[in-house]
Amino acid sequence: MPSGSENRGSGSKKTGAKSAKAIKAARKQGGVPNTKRGGGATRQVPWLTVGAVGAVVALIAVLAVGLWPKYLAKKEADKFAPTASNQDPSMAIDGVVKIDYPAGQHVGSIQRVAYDQSPPFGGPHDAVWATCTGNVYPDALRSENAVHSLEHGAVWITYNPDNIGDEQREKLADRVESGSGYLLMSPYPGLDTPISLQSWGHQLKLDDADDPRIDQFITALRLNRYMYPEPGATCATIPDSFDPNNPPPFDPSAPGPDAVPMSDSGIAPDNSTDMQVPAGTDQPGVGANE
Secondary structure (H helix, E strand, O other): OHHHHHHHHHHHHHHHHHHHHHHHHHHHOOOOOOEOOOOOEOOOOOHHHHHHHHHHHHHHHHHHHHHHHHHHHHHHHHHHOOOOOOOOHHHHOOOOEEOOOOOOEEEOOOOOEEOOOOOOOOOOEEOOOOOOEEEEOOOOEOHHHHHHHHHOOOEEEEEOOOOOOHHHHHHHHHHHHOOOOOEEEEEOOOOOOOEEEEEOOEEEEEOOOOOOHHHHHHHHHOOOOOOOOOOOOOOOOOOOOOOOOOOOEOOOOOOOOOOEEOOOOOOOEOOOOOOOOOOOOOOOOOOOOO
16 A cells, blocks of 8 residues: 555656646747736737837827928918008018019010019019919029019019029928919029029028028918909919910020110000909919908
8 A cells, every 4th residue: 555655646746747847838839828926827018019009109209300390380480471450571571672563564475574683573574474373393484474473472482503402492392382372483593592582572582491481471472462463363374375384484695675674664554364264274372362
């Protein structure tokens, strides 16, 4: 009997050892959960979920870093919105030049004007306006067409292609293309500063596309009904008269003796077609200030 009891005890120990080894092996293979004191199962860390949440948080942070400065810039620019009591907020923008020009003085499609400013921002102009529905023109525009766009409430952004890099140019283009219409942009060879903004009777010359005065100028003068001659006039394309994909080219030469002078009072004002919207076209950007 004693020897039998001893045998049974020895067998139990061997069986227990085998069971412990089996459990240990199973744990290594993931078949048996780890246990902690008290017999409860240890929770697995959901690393995929943690990683996904971390990626979302990182994305939000990146967007916030990129959008927050734009939000602040817009908030600051909104202070320059025109009102009945403050009809020309641009006068509070450092560097803005203002000149009063008579409106509605039209010249022919092959005539030139001896403009007194470069780029011009008022005075006699072509009877056909340059399309200004957020257009970024890759080549320089004929000034006489662009000035007519200003008469309709547009802001014309110009830059010297020799003094501005791709990054700066793209920042300007983004303002035009993402805006609400009544904006156009084109290179202006020979410009004496890297950037120049024009609205009817107003100009601002700048060195940097990040300058906050750009948004202030646009807010103050784009479709400012108090400052441009023809509220409600369209910026849309005139079919068969102006092709935004092939506009009249810029002439870099000095105007000849036959150019129309800025002081020419012999041009009869002509507003007969400016208020008409071409059939089948839209007017993006028409808002509260028209």
